[in-house]
Amino acid sequence: MNADGRFDRYEGEVAVFRGVRFAARSAASRWPCVELLPEPGSSAPEGVAPRYAADGSVAGYPLAPDRLDAWYAVHRTFRWRGELFECTGATDATIAGHYLGDDQGFADEHLKRRVIGYRGEFPRGEVTDPTERREDLLGPRAELLRRLAEANDFRPEACAVHRGGTYPADARADASGRIALTGAGLASSGLPADPRAPDGNRYLATPEQLEAWYRTHWTFRWEGGPFEAVGTVEGRIKGVYTGADWGFVDSLQLTRETAPHGTPSRYTVEVDLDTVTDLERHRTDLLTTRQ
Structure with a gap:
């Protein structure tokens, strides 16, 4: 003024x-x-x-x-x-x-x-x-960026612990039962290189060679409906609807997408973080589930 x-x-x-x-x-x-x-x-x-x-x-x-x-x-x-x-x-x-x-x-x-x-x-x-x-x-943009970085943009991810180090990992073992880990620090680990990765940063470990192997993902509620987070888009959290109420999908005009790996179509939203509730991180022990 x-x-x-x-x-x-x-x-x-x-x-x-x-x-x-x-x-x-x-x-x-x-x-x-x-x-x-x-x-x-x-x-x-x-x-x-x-x-x-x-x-x-x-x-x-x-x-x-x-x-x-x-x-x-x-x-x-x-x-x-x-x-x-x-x-x-x-x-x-x-x-x-x-x-x-x-x-x-x-x-x-x-x-x-x-x-x-x-x-x-x-x-x-x-x-x-x-x-x-x-x-x-x-200030709010800086705080949002901090939150997204801490949560890795709310993406689902799998990690494995080998000799005290934590590395990104595949969530499923390959046909031989080994798990692929990614990280330049694994070059001297003694683990064999993954022949499917020409860049040489992926290595294969058996479950017995790992101290831990787990998957993390986030869930939230929006407008009362349940969602699983799959990342962020332009700073907004994206989620896949996990409920079974067609009226909810239709009335709130959820976006229909073709899901990966040939699975049935899914319905998604992209919403501001401050509009969601019950945002929660989950961890699933993959070593235990293989036993």
Whole structure:
């Protein structure tokens, strides 16, 4: 907000890079980047490669969030005749906004009906109590990245422990009953190399050569329905529905996918982490299940 109490030209999402403010947004298909959007005719952000649109024009400048000084959303409100509005636009002479009140008579008399709610545009001189609130986006993005890294993006995975070291492993033994482990540190372990892995980073161990072999996976509930997590997409957790309620699948429009390995189709969702409940990690001992 300007010193005279007027809203400045920055609205929506704003990012600060090397002390310069830019309009911004989450970068499409560039998770977890933030895309800087310089105003027409202004200089491009120094040292940031552009992202080009299909027509060859510059769509924006994606940047990793840890390179930003700040990233926040600007929320603006004002009052007209005592009623509260959310600002949606401003000119030198007027301010427009969505009505946040609940006085139906006031809305019918003074405002224009929209598909959802009411809107009005008013002379600046009649507007009072202009207020601006900044919602931090950078901190929550950093916290989300930390959570995803700690949980390995909620992907199911199998691990094996050999001579005190833990390595990624196959969840199933091969035809000879041996388990494939992956890791450069296994080169001096004495385990035979997996002939199916030309890069030489996979090695084969019998169950008797392992201290542990286990699978981990995550489950959660969304809208009351049970899901098994299969990873994340653009920072959102993806889950496969494990219930048997067709009404749930149909009413919430779950996505039908062809499951891997020729198994029947499955239904999935991609949702924000803060919308799920009962998020729980499970561990299955694979050595015990072979006995």
